[in-house]
Structures are given as structure tokens and as C-alpha cells.
Amino acid sequence: MATRVENINSDIINWAITRAGNVLEEFYMENPDVLDWIEGNKKPTIKQLENFTHKVHVPFGYMFMDEPPEEEIPIPFFRTGSTPRDKVSLNVYHTIQIIKDRQNWLTSYLDESDYPDLNFVGKYKGVFDYKSIVNDIRITLELPVNWANKHNTWEEALDYLTLKIEETGIIVNFNGIVGNNTRRKILVEECRGFVLVNSKAPFLFINSEDAKAAQMFTLLHEIAHIWIGESAGFDNKEMLPADDPIELLCDKIAAEFLVPEMFFKERWDVSQNIKHLSKLFKVSPIVISRRALDLNLISKSSFFEFYNNYIAEFKRKKENQSSGGNFYATAKKRISLRFVNYVNNAVNENNLLYRDAYKLTSLKGNTYEKFVNEYLFKV
Numbered sequence: 001m002a003t004r005v006e007n008i009n010s011d012i013i014n015w016a017i018t019r020a021g022n023v024l025e026e027f028y029m030e031n032p033d034v035l036d037w038i039e040g041n042k043k044p045t046i047k048q049l050e051n052f053t054h055k056v057h058v059p060f061g062y063m064f065m066d067e068p069p070e071e072e073i074p075i076p077f078f079r080t081g082s083t084p085r086d087k088v089s090l091n092v093y094h095t096i097q098i099i100k101d102r103q104n105w106l107t108s109y110l111d112e113s114d115y116p117d118l119n120f121v122g123k124y125k126g127v128f129d130y131k132s133i134v135n136d137i138r139i140t141l142e143l144p145v146n147w148a149n150k151h152n153t154w155e156e157a158l159d160y161l162t163l164k165i166e167e168t169g170i171i172v173n174f175n176g177i178v179g180n181n182t183r184r185k186i187l188v189e190e191c192r193g194f195v196l197v198n199s200k201a202p203f204l205f206i207n208s209e210d211a212k213a214a215q216m217f218t219l220l221h222e223i224a225h226i227w228i229g230e231s232a233g234f235d236n237k238e239m240l241p242a243d244d245p246i247e248l249l250c251d252k253i254a255a256e257f258l259v260p261e262m263f264f265k266e267r268w269d270v271s272q273n274i275k276h277l278s279k280l281f282k283v284s285p286i287v288i289s290r291r292a293l294d295l296n297l298i299s300k301s302s303f304f305e306f307y308n309n310y311i312a313e314f315k316r317k318k319e320n321q322s323s324g325g326n327f328y329a330t331a332k333k334r335i336s337l338r339f340v341n342y343v344n345n346a347v348n349e350n351n352l353l354y355r356d357a358y359k360l361t362s363l364k365g366n367t368y369e370k371f372v373n374e375y376l377f378k379v
Helices: 010-019 024-030 032-039 046-056 060-064 090-112 130-141 154-167 212-228 245-258 261-270 274-281 285-294 300-320 327-335 337-348 354-361 365-374
Strands: 171-175 181-185 193-196 203-207 232-234
Touching: 010 024, 010 032, 010 046, 010 060, 024 032, 046 060, 090 171, 090 181, 090 193, 090 203, 090 337, 090 354, 130 154, 130 212, 130 245, 154 171, 154 212, 171 327, 171 337, 193 212, 203 212, 212 245, 212 285, 232 245, 245 285, 261 274, 274 285, 285 300, 327 337, 327 365, 337 354, 337 365, 354 365
Parallel strands: 171 203
Antiparallel strands: 193 203, 193 232
16 A cells, blocks of 8 residues: 655645646646545645646655745846846746856866866956956957958858857856756846856856847857956846846947947947848847947837847747757757766766766666767767
8 A cells, every 4th residue: 555645735835836846736737636635625646746746846855844944046047137137037046056056066176176266257356347347258258359350151150259268168058948958948038148157157048938039149248257256147138137246247248249339439420220230249139239238329119129020030030940850959058068978987987876976967777888989079
């Protein structure tokens, strides 16, 4: 006879359900057995309770706590407008945890291997001269002002920029789901990205569900956070920053890096065709439109009209695209080849168990082996 759990705490059950983003009434309609538990009509078996915790993504041990745990995100999460900044959805919370675990491990590994600190992290803390910061970022990344000109498209420019960033020791993760769980999407409306800053191993997370146009701007916004030495998450609704001095500064840095003011104004005087300027600067039309807004060359209403039309078209195209794709090619961007290379080295040095390597990379067994053997060194 199956062992049944007697001490069910209805407050914990309700908390777990709503924490996972469910509406209580709807959840109970779809799962009447759980409603019977909290009403005392039935007692769950251990297996049934385990299945429930998997469904709502909480550790099994939480079910026996007297009250819900305090779960705080380790970074400020800035939002455009007046939305509360101290709470995030469960999917974003778990993603931050995954990236933080990777950072903690890599920081320890680099420490033990006597890797030096990255001298650009926090180099401009307390400095608000955005053009000086942009210049230092360019020097560190070894990119001239016109670096994007050698690329045919801004999509190619984004890939090259990501490569140059990782060469400095920064880890970049592009993902739109929690780990590899396609049923747990990260909404762009809530999180465009976040950055976890430390002197050994800064980590950037970019929401890959976002338009590539916005991804490039987010990437530079996060790089700015590293130079300033401040971790943060952000939604950047309509590609506008939160009303915070650091957020405003990081936005200025991103805009100046991608579209230098002096050159842009010269070109704007010749042509105000956004698509033409997009091809010229090798950035997306949406970044050009945003830059014109920054420099008071167009009105906010004009920018929002352009932005909303662009995103609507992006969503239409995305809906018509196949959801397939090469899992391993996607994994290269989700995890970062640079990061997996460190993990693989640690495994080969007998400093990391395969079990832990699987957890750090969200790849298991044969999938991990195939990734390492066939994709790791094909940068």
C-alpha cells in the first residue's frame, strides 16, 4: 500500500501554484485531486506529491515547510515605467539561478587556476562620461569606430560582436526558455536580458525570443553595466530604459557605441531613410529609429509608431517560421562555447564530475558527449 502524506500545508500548496504563474481557480478545475488535498478529502501519496512539485517547479522539501520561503533575486531588476522592481516570474527567477550557478562555478575554477581578474570590470564605476566609456569598450574589444562596415548585414555584425565580447573573458548566453525546457518560455515583455557582474567571470543573458534588432542593443547595454560594475536585469519596454541614472547611462553607451552621434548626424542631414541608414551603420532599423529619438531628430510618437510596426511585423514572421532547428547549433548560443570549454577542461583534469558537468550545461549523457566531441571546438 502506497504511503500517504498526512501533514499537507494548504498555504504552501496555494503559494506553489500561484508562484508558478497559475490562477488558483483554473488550476483546481484542471487538477481536482489537488483541491481535495487542501480540503482534507484526500491525502496524496509521495509519488503524487512529487508529481505536483514537478508541475509547479518547486523542490519537494518545500511541501513540508511551515511557511513559504523568502525568494529574492540577487540583482536589481529595472523596469520601464512604474512596474514593481523586486519581483520576477518563476521562469526568470530560475534562469537567473541557472546563470548564477554557472558563474559561481566558473569563478571558483578560474580562481583555482590562477586566472587574473578582468581589469575592465567596474573600471568606470561612478563615472558618467559615456563617450569615454564607449571609447574604452572599443579599445578593449579591439574594434574601430567603423568596425561593422566589413560585415554584409547587421545580423553578421551581431555574431561578430558577440565573439569579440567573449574573447575578453565575458560569457554570453542567448536563450528564450529555462535551460532546455521549451515549455517554460521567458517573456520578452518581462525580461530582455540581465547581467551578473564580477571581476573574474561576468555573465550576460540575452532573451533570444526578442527580435535580433533589440538583442544587439541589449547586448551593448549589458556590456556597459560591466564597465560600470553594476549587475542588473531589465525589460527595456519599447527599447526605453527605466528612470534610473545607471540605466540611462548604459543606454547612452549602447547607442553611442552602435551609432556614433557625430557620424549619424552627418548622414541624417543627407538622408533620413531609416532602412538606408540601417544598412550603412550595420545595425537594425529599430536601432536607427531609437538613435534618432535620442538625438531629438524624431518625435516620441514617430518612434513608437515605427517600433510597434516593426515588432508586429517581427512577430508575424516568427509565427510563420518553423519551430524546428538544429538543437546543437542552438545549444552553442544558449550555453556559450567558451563556458563549455572551461567545463570540459575541468572534467578532463578530474576537477569536475560528469554529473556536475551535465547540470552546469543543461546537457545530459550522450547529448553532452556529442556536443563536446562534435561542436565544442568548431567555433
